[in-house]
Amino acid sequence: MTSSDRDRQISHRGSSVMEECGSSNAFLREFGCEQSLLSRPDGSASFIQGDTSVLAGVYGPAEVKVSKEIYDRATLEVLIQPKVGLPTVKERSQEQCVRETCEASLLLSLHPRSSLTLILQVLHDDGSLLSCFLNAACMALMDAGLPMSCLFCGVTCAIDANGEIITDPTAAQEKESRALMTFAIDSKEHKVMMSSTKGSFSVHELQQCIAVSQKASEKIFQFYRDSIRRRYSKTL
Amino acid sequence: MFSSLKEKVGQVLLPGDEFLFEAENTISLTGHVKAEKVVCGPGLRRSGDRVLVCKSGVLRHKQPNMFWVDSQQRRYVPTKGESVIGIVTVKSGDVFKVDFGGSEQASLSYLAFEGATKRNRPNVQVGDLVFAQFLIANKDMEPELVCIDSSGRANGMGVLGGGGLLFRVSLGLVRRLLAPHSEVRSDLEKLFPCELVVGMNGRLWVRSSSIQQTLIIANLLQSCDTMTAPQRQELFRRVKQGAL
Numbered sequence: 001m002t003s004s005d006r007d008r009q010i011s012h013r014g015s016s017v018m019e020e021c022g023s024s025n026a027f028l029r030e031f032g033c034e035q036s037l038l039s040r041p042d043g044s045a046s047f048i049q050g051d052t053s054v055l056a057g058v059y060g061p062a063e064v065k066v067s068k069e070i071y072d073r074a075t076l077e078v079l080i081q082p083k084v085g086l087p088t089v090k091e092r093s094q095e096q097c098v099r100e101t102c103e104a105s106l107l108l109s110l111h112p113r114s115s116l117t118l119i120l121q122v123l124h125d126d127g128s129l130l131s132c133f134l135n136a137a138c139m140a141l142m143d144a145g146l147p148m149s150c151l152f153c154g155v156t157c158a159i160d161a162n163g164e165i166i167t168d169p170t171a172a173q174e175k176e177s178r179a180l181m182t183f184a185i186d187s188k189e190h191k192v193m194m195s196s197t198k199g200s201f202s203v204h205e206l207q208q209c210i211a212v213s214q215k216a217s218e219k220i221f222q223f224y225r226d227s228i229r230r231r232y233s234k235t236l
Numbered sequence: 237m238f239s240s241l242k243e244k245v246g247q248v249l250l251p252g253d254e255f256l257f258e259a260e261n262t263i264s265l266t267g268h269v270k271a272e273k274v275v276c277g278p279g280l281r282r283s284g285d286r287v288l289v290c291k292s293g294v295l296r297h298k299q300p301n302m303f304w305v306d307s308q309q310r311r312y313v314p315t316k317g318e319s320v321i322g323i324v325t326v327k328s329g330d331v332f333k334v335d336f337g338g339s340e341q342a343s344l345s346y347l348a349f350e351g352a353t354k355r356n357r358p359n360v361q362v363g364d365l366v367f368a369q370f371l372i373a374n375k376d377m378e379p380e381l382v383c384i385d386s387s388g389r390a391n392g393m394g395v396l397g398g399g400g401l402l403f404r405v406s407l408g409l410v411r412r413l414l415a416p417h418s419e420v421r422s423d424l425e426k427l428f429p430c431e432l433v434v435g436m437n438g439r440l441w442v443r444s445s446s447i448q449q450t451l452i453i454a455n456l457l458q459s460c461d462t463m464t465a466p467q468r469q470e471l472f473r474r475v476k477q478g479a480l
Contacts, residue, residue: 114340147251
């Protein structure tokens, strides 16, 4: 597998260009990814956005517990492991956001009566954690070779006290923000698959944030394509 | 008609990529008109006149109209007719349960061995390795294995003998090993004489004249996954010289 350093260099070139989008800019911190870095799971990936870092592992299609068996599709389970301690209510709600996004993009009916398990381990949290979960999840699912109808990525936007939109905020920027929103965006039509919001904002601001996120998602999808291409360059 | 798909052969595709087949507007009246059909292999799905990609990997093509996506996954999904190496886990009455690394265990009848009859049962114990092929592999049904071909011959299948080593590699490497005129295989043939059983489920079984040579082959094959062709040839050359 290629080293994450090389991936990060590439992404740095892409993300250092400031792009204007309406009144605000779709700026992402430098991001990087490494695939199939774990030997035991069927698919694994680590995703780094600035100082935020998440490790994802996918197991499946594997044997399912009779109590969780669904007769016409696979059972998807998402587990989020915090850096310290046990998962709390916050992790549970994030698990649900990630699971519903994955269920929408995976073709679960192709593996009935089997289980898919996605484990997301927080390595470091410096803001935009939910979007990092989504990106790591997508890369790990792709690495596992599970059938998907489209890809997805996560983008977090924060609105600060002056009404400026900040994409991919750090933990400090998140704390000072008036509103915080995370969107999952699909690769086909760049539509919103999932949204998770906190704080108060107007309808206009929401629409602006969605537009900025859609703009930023193009950069992430291009990065997905480049890193997969580099991965398969040895077997071309 | 398939030009959009053909020009992408050898390139990397991602889930969500789409190809549109539009029928030609003009039909030649004099020329020979034959309906063109496209065969979609793993990683491609047909939906009306569109072809959707559902796995990431390299697009491959075989004459005349066969297309598939070559991906490097690790979990095996059974397909009818493919040969796998399985481990017998349960022996109950007239069927064995075999673990082949998929989402459920496959069944293997005791009559599905060469020369087996109701009187003459094959000698299979729990924990034995079997090389078998899928008779039934269907997402809705329990997979079923057999150790005979359609004419009742073993044809290399059956229980694997002692003295070998079982290990796992990626499914992509297995397909590269089994491909006709495989470079990996021809490189390996130049090293030591060995017996290699390749299961499509990513399990390889190798036996050679000494334990040391068996281990060398296993380690070489496991490292082949992440090497380019020149790197691999360099490593094999060094092993042959006895440098490693």
